[in-house]
Amino acid sequence: MSRISANGRRRSHPVVAAAVFVVLLLIAALLVRHYVVQPFRVPSASMSPTLQVGDVLLADRTTRGTAERGEIVVFNGRGYFSSASADGDRYWVKRVIGVGGDRVTCCTTDGEITVDGEPLEEPYLPEGTAPSEIEFDLQVPEGHMFVLGDNRADSTDSRHLLGAPGGGMVPVDRVVGEADRIVWPLTRRSAL
Structure with a gap:
């Protein structure tokens, strides 16, 4: 009425x-x-110490479909990092090490990863962690990215899938967004 x-x-x-x-x-x-930010909960220690298990981060959706070296991105790994039936493992968060055209190699005599012949500075690695125990020398195809977890000793990433379909490379158009900030727990709230 x-x-x-x-x-x-x-x-x-x-x-x-x-x-x-x-x-x-x-x-x-x-x-x-859908268009601005999307929250994700970190399920594993693969990005430690940068991201901790249980952290809730916001992915900047305005950057979807893009990737730049050094960024932490959330991407849809279905068919590349997980099977189509494993919906719980659909989204992954990793650091972009190389993008289309980059030559990524591990490792120098000093144990460093190089991108286009230049040693990669990795201050985010946990102390005492080797950049990689797996050797590789690859060219990242155009439109793809090579990603690694910061906690290399406990991360399934591009290195582990070099012989799989796609060769461990993920199409950039699978990027949901750049991980922008941690919003939970409040004690860890910070920009990335």
């Missing part, structure tokens, strides 16, 4: 107004999640 105000216009019922408000909020939240 509508009410009529003093000026003769109909006023909507408060319950209807609240319902419309809630629907608009839900639509706005869905749009933000």
Whole structure:
């Protein structure tokens, strides 16, 4: 039942107004999640110490489909890093080491990974961790990326899939977004 105000216009019922408000909020939240940011929970220690198990991070959806060296990205690994039936392992978070055209090699006599012949500086690696125990020398195909976890001793990443379909390379168009910040727990809240 509508009410009529003093000026003769109909006023909507408060319950209807609240319902419309809630629907608009839900639509706005869905749009933000699809186009702006999307939350993800870190399930493993593969990115430690940068990301810890249980951290909730926000992926910047405005950067989807792009990747630059050094970025931490969330990507859809289905068919590359996980089987099509393993929906729980669909999304992965790793650091981009090489992009299309880069030659990535492990390792120099000093044990460093090189990108296009230049040693890769990796201050994010846990102390005492080797850049890689697996040797490789590869060219990243155009439109793809080579990714590694920061915790190389406990990370399934491009190195482990070199002989698999796709050769461990993930198409850049699978990037959901760049990991922008940790939002939970509050004690670890920070930009990445």
